[in-house]
Amino acid sequence: MKIHEYQAKELFRQYKVPVPEGQAATTVEEAIDAADKLGGFPVVVKAQIHAGGRGKGGGVKLAASKQEAKDHIEAILGMTLVTPQTGPEGRLVNTLLIEAGQKIREELYLSLLVDRETARIIIITCREGGMDIEEVAERSPEKIIKVTVDPLQGLQGYHLRELIFGLDLPVPVRKGFSTLVKNLFNLFMERDCSLVEINPLIISDDDQVLALDAKVDVDSNGLFRHKDILAYRDLGEEDPLEVEASKYNLNYINLDGNVGNIVNGAGLAMATMDIIKNAGAEPANFMDVGGGATAEMVENGLRIILKDEKVKAILINIFGGILRCDVFAEGVVQAAKSVGINIPVVVRMEGTNVEKGRQILAESGLNLVTAVDLADAAEKIAAAVK
Numbered sequence: 132m133k134i135h136e137y138q139a140k141e142l143f144r145q146y147k148v149p150v151p152e153g154q155a156a157t158t159v160e161e162a163i164d165a166a167d168k169l170g171g172f173p174v175v176v177k178a179q180i181h182a183g184g185r186g187k188g189g190g191v192k193l194a195a196s197k198q199e200a201k202d203h204i205e206a207i208l209g210m211t212l213v214t215p216q217t218g219p220e221g222r223l224v225n226t227l228l229i230e231a232g233q234k235i236r237e238e239l240y241l242s243l244l245v246d247r248e249t250a251r252i253i254i255i256t257c258r259e260g261g262m263d264i265e266e267v268a269e270r271s272p273e274k275i276i277k278v279t280v281d282p283l284q285g286l287q288g289y290h291l292r293e294l295i296f297g298l299d300l301p302v303p304v305r306k307g308f309s310t311l312v313k314n315l316f317n318l319f320m321e322r323d324c325s326l327v328e329i330n331p332l333i334i335s336d337d338d339q340v341l342a343l344d345a346k347v348d349v350d351s352n353g354l355f356r357h358k359d360i361l362a363y364r365d366l367g368e369e370d371p372l373e374v375e376a377s378k379y380n381l382n383y384i385n386l387d388g389n390v391g392n393i394v395n396g397a398g399l400a401m402a403t404m405d406i407i408k409n410a411g412a413e414p415a416n417f418m419d420v421g422g423g424a425t426a427e428m429v430e431n432g433l434r435i436i437l438k439d440e441k442v443k444a445i446l447i448n449i450f451g452g453i454l455r456c457d458v459f460a461e462g463v464v465q466a467a468k469s470v471g472i473n474i475p476v477v478v479r480m481e482g483t484n485v486e487k488g489r490q491i492l493a494e495s496g497l498n499l500v501t502a503v504d505l506a507d508a509a510e511k512i513a514a515a516v517k
């Protein structure tokens with residue numbers, strides 16, 4: 132789950148990771164109030180959306196006076212912010228973060244993330260942080276320092292030394308940097324994070340290190356033990372179809388293609404997406420209704436996929452194990468009747484009571500295409516969207 136910068140900074144404060152003084156606001160009055168309370172200028176006006184690159188899109192502005200702050204607040208709040216990460220449609224800005232402006236001597240990059248390949252936590256840092264970090268990584272990858280930490284061993288002194296000497300940090304900055312990394316590592320572990328990123332991490336004129344930006348992603352599977360973080364969830368930032376699917380416990384991810392698919396079991400869902408691609412078509416979504424899915428879950432899945440306007444045909448691929456094929460077929464027929472389907476639907480099923488299931492589909496009077504196996508299903512679905 133993604134959270135906003137101001138929420139990530141609340142977590143940083145809990146773990147004594149230094150951040151600028153600041154406050155979130157959702158109205159112009161609140162924001163101006165927040166700027167006044169900081170007691171001086173410059174202040175920074177920052178759009179709060181679940182996407183980066185806000186600086187480049189005009190969503191982060193420095194204000195040298197109250198009038199300037201007011202102008203920026205009025206311009207950014209309510210704007211549709213387009214950044215390199217939002218796509219052309221952009222994101223509506225409903226919340227601002229108003230912060231005390233900082234004097235920046237240097238902008239560094241620092242992040243922690245779960246590295247699947249080594250099953251460890253990887254710390255990435257770079258002396259040349261800021262808005263063009265992707266360029267640095269491209270142009271001079273040797274400037275990016277990576278240290279992997281075994282989660283059972285935890286962060287050790289030698290990890291910190293590797294980072295500090297890799298960055299060639301000035302002596303007066305080293306202690307503050309070490310403490311910050313230690314605290315950030317504790318946050319990462321205790322709060323089940325999958326990513327913590329600070330870009331830029333700044334060094335001030337008086338050698339202090341400070342997180343100017345904050346990005347935190349939390350593993351959704353760990354949210355049950357972090358109620359305070361769960362309360363940060365902003366449904367307005369999430370795909371509406373994914374929000375609806377999560378209400379029914381469907382594992383659903385919206386994608387770019389036009390073949391909708393409903394599958395029981397994550398492995399089968401991955402394989403189904405592969406065969407769709409193999410047949411020259413593109414999946415419009417990943418949907419796993421679960422190995423023990425009920426007919427009702429299939430119906431909910433069907434309803435959600437049909438709301439997706441880019442879907443031109445649907446492939447239902449079910450292995451009848453816990454869910455028997457005849458029960459499933461009855462569910463599909465019932466769902467098709469209640470939802471109303473006006474695009475081609477290809478059904479492939481296999482498993483317990485498959486003959487009975489096929490018979491139910493054949494006699495339903497519905498315009499369903501049945502496939503005998505996976506290859507046949509792929510061919511038929513590809514033909515349906517051509």
Ligand code: GDP
Nearest residue numbers: 175183184185186191232233261262330331344
């Ligand atoms: P992002 O573009 O979404 O990553 O937003 P950031 O929070 O990283 O802000 C973008 C840029 O704005 C930073 O890289 C800084 O250069 C600049 N910036 C943000 N806050 C301040 C500040 O307090 N003082 C100054 N001088 N620049 C700032």
Ligand code: MN
Nearest residue numbers: 183330331344
């Ligand atoms: Mn940033």
